[in-house]
Amino acid sequence: MARIARIEISQIDLFPKRPRSDAIQAFTCQETPVVRIVTDDGADGIGYSYTIGTGGSSVIALLRDHLAPRLIGRDADAIEAIWQDLFWHTHALSVGPLTALALAAIDTALWDLRGRRLGMPLHRLAGGAKEAIPVYDTESGWLHVETPQLVADAQAAAARGFRGVKVKVGKPHLREDVARLEAVRRAIGDGVELMTDANQGFAVAEAIRRAGAFEAAGLGLAWYEEPLPAEDVEGHARLCAATTIPIAVGESLYHPAQFRDYLARHACRIVQVDVARIGGITPWLKVAHMAEAFNVAVCPHYLMELHLPLCCAVPNSAWLEHIPQLDDITDSPVTIEDGLARASTEPGNGIVWNREAMRRHQAFAPIVIDRA
Numbered sequence: 001m002a003r004i005a006r007i008e009i010s011q012i013d014l015f016p017k018r019p020r021s022d023a024i025q026a027f028t029c030q031e032t033p034v035v036r037i038v039t040d041d042g043a044d045g046i047g048y049s050y051t052i053g054t055g056g057s058s059v060i061a062l063l064r065d066h067l068a069p070r071l072i073g074r075d076a077d078a079i080e081a082i083w084q085d086l087f088w089h090t091h092a093l094s095v096g097p098l099t100a101l102a103l104a105a106i107d108t109a110l111w112d113l114r115g116r117r118l119g120m121p122l123h124r125l126a127g128g129a130k131e132a133i134p135v136y137d138t139e140s141g142w143l144h145v146e147t148p149q150l151v152a153d154a155q156a157a158a159a160r161g162f163r164g165v166k167v168k169v170g171k172p173h174l175r176e177d178v179a180r181l182e183a184v185r186r187a188i189g190d191g192v193e194l195m196t197d198a199n200q201g202f203a204v205a206e207a208i209r210r211a212g213a214f215e216a217a218g219l220g221l222a223w224y225e226e227p228l229p230a231e232d233v234e235g236h237a238r239l240c241a242a243t244t245i246p247i248a249v250g251e252s253l254y255h256p257a258q259f260r261d262y263l264a265r266h267a268c269r270i271v272q273v274d275v276a277r278i279g280g281i282t283p284w285l286k287v288a289h290m291a292e293a294f295n296v297a298v299c300p301h302y303l304m305e306l307h308l309p310l311c312c313a314v315p316n317s318a319w320l321e322h323i324p325q326l327d328d329i330t331d332s333p334v335t336i337e338d339g340l341a342r343a344s345t346e347p348g349n350g351i352v353w354n355r356e357a358m359r360r361h362q363a364f365a366p367i368v369i370d371r372a
Contacts, residue, residue, distance in 0.1 A: 002039035002076045002117065006370040007068040010034045011056050011363040012048075014325055030325055031056025033063065034358070035105040036366075037113055039076050045113025046353060049101040049276035050303065050325075056363070062102040066090060068369045071106070079110045083282045095255040100279040107280025108306060108349060115348035122350055123343040126285060127313035132340040133320045135304075136164030136195060136222075143168040147180050151187045163339035164193035164222060164319065170201040174213050181219050190220065197225035200252065204228060204235040211243040222319075223248040223270050223299075236267035246270050250287075251301035254278060259287045263294045270318075274301040275310060284310060292316040304334055304341075309350050312343040329357045 012032040031051040038044045049059065067086050074082055086103055093099045115125050123131075137160075140153030154165045167184055169177040185194055202210065207227035214221055223246040228235045230252035240247050250272035253259055262268045271291040275284045288298045288310070297318040300307040305326050311317035320341050327333055332352035334341050344350030 002041050002043060004037055004071045004074050004076050005040040006038040006368065007071055008036040008038075009060060009063050009068060009367040009369070010036075010358075010365075011060055012329060012358055012361045013056075013363050014328060014361060017324070028053035031059075031363070033059045033101065033105045035063065035068070035109045037071065037076065037106070037109045039113065043076075043113060043117050045076075045109045045111070045116055045348060046351070047105045047107065047109025047112055047280075047349075049104040049108075051101065055098060055101075058098050059101045059105070060367070062090070062093075062098060063105065064367050064369070067102055067106060072369065072371060076110060076113055079107065079114065079282060082110065083107055083280065087279070095258070097254055097277060100254045100277050103279040104276040105280075107282050108275065111281045112348040112351075119347045121309060121343060121345050121347060122281075123309035123312035125313075126281065126310065127315075129315040129317075130312050132342045133308065133311040133317055134163045134339055135320045135322050135336050135341045136166055136193060137162040137322045138166045138197075139323055140165055141167035141184075141197075143170055147183050150180060151183050154184045155187050158188045158192045161336055161339045162192070162322065164195055166195035166197055166225075166321075169196050169198050169210070174210055177210060178213050178217050181214065181221075182217055185219050193222040194219060195222045195225065195248075198227045200226045200229045202227050204232070204238055207235070207239050208242045211239065211245055214245060215243060221245050225249070225270075225272065226251065233261050233265055233267050236262065237265045240267055240269065248272050248299065250274065251277060256283050256286045256290060259290060263290065263296060269296060271296055271298050272301045273298060275303055275306050277301075281306075281310065285314070288314040288316065305330070305332075305351050306349060308334060308341050309343045326351070329354055329361055 014030040032048050034048045036046050090099045115122050137157040140157045157165050171177045225248040246269035248270035249268045251274045273287040278284050291298050298316050299319040311320050330351055331354050
């Protein structure tokens with residue numbers, strides 16, 4: 001039995017290579033809480049989560065003051081027991097993003113540690129359903145990008161082998177959204193899937209109106225993502241009943257029970273569970289298997305480095321989202337061949353961290369916890 005002897009907590013700040021904006025916000029900086037867990041035999045695992053520019057210090061404080069100290073002396077293989085203990089220890093703060101992001105940094109580190117100790121890659125450790133997953137690109141489709149550049153970027157993504165591209169919607173006038181999507185569809189042809197994402201920007205009536213316009217335009221959309229505020233399950237059910245375009249939700253849900261509500265109400269057709277925002281690999285797998293029971297596909301949001309092995313772990317995954325963010329601090333970039341990303345055979349989570357690069361991007365010196 002390997003017991004947890006040391007925890008190191010740090011934050012790495014990573015800035016997008018290009019501006020990112022959607023219907024409600026801009027992505028200014030990836031604050032990346034990082035947790036390194038070391039056992040008494042010297043083995044270690046690294047986990048992380050993220051914000052899009054605010055709240056990182058709050059996640060760090062939760063880890064430092066309330067969660068990490070409870071790990072000292074615990075059996076590192078008791079991953080489910082640890083997750084449950086930490087969740088209930090912070091239950092007055094749950095369900096919500098700060099707790100989920102803190103839990104995820106610990107949970108992904110424990111899974112990495114387990115894989116490293118066993119010499120097994122995460123996609124095999126967590127299920128081993130497949131070896132590769134189709135990839136679509138999001139970096140080419142941000143809302144602020146003017147149509148000529150949007151078209152050029154989509155064509156470039158298709159030329160690089162991406163099997164799909166995603167375009168943000170939420171322009172002030174419906175016709176603007178339709179015109180942008182039509183231009184991209186003409187440019188990429190029918191052989192590349194076209195996804196669209198509203199980032200919770202609409203009320204129910206407007207979401208239904210725009211879905212009708214998208215259908216009438218013959219765009220053949222793969223999905224219509226986050227059209228409504230995430231808490232509006234009933235609105236999503238109404239929208240699903242009003243359109244044939246698959247409705248995708250999940251990046252703004254923080255507990256498996258929230259996905260249960262959507263699935264039971266037939267309020268989505270695609271689940272986009274985010275491994276950081278759901279609280280780690282442990283609950284991510286529960287959501288993926290729950291979706292499988294409803295015959296619903298999983299197409300996770302962001303964090304492609306972690307979602308690549310997780311998509312390959314489960315049978316109902318359909319797409320991996322390409323948004324590069326860890327390239328500056330890792331030596332294991334996700335590579336795409338023939339539109340597919342292949343899971344790493346490296347033990348653990350499949351991420352080879354560049355420790356020197358990580359130090360250069362640290363927001364502060366690591367916090368060390370090595371006693372209860």
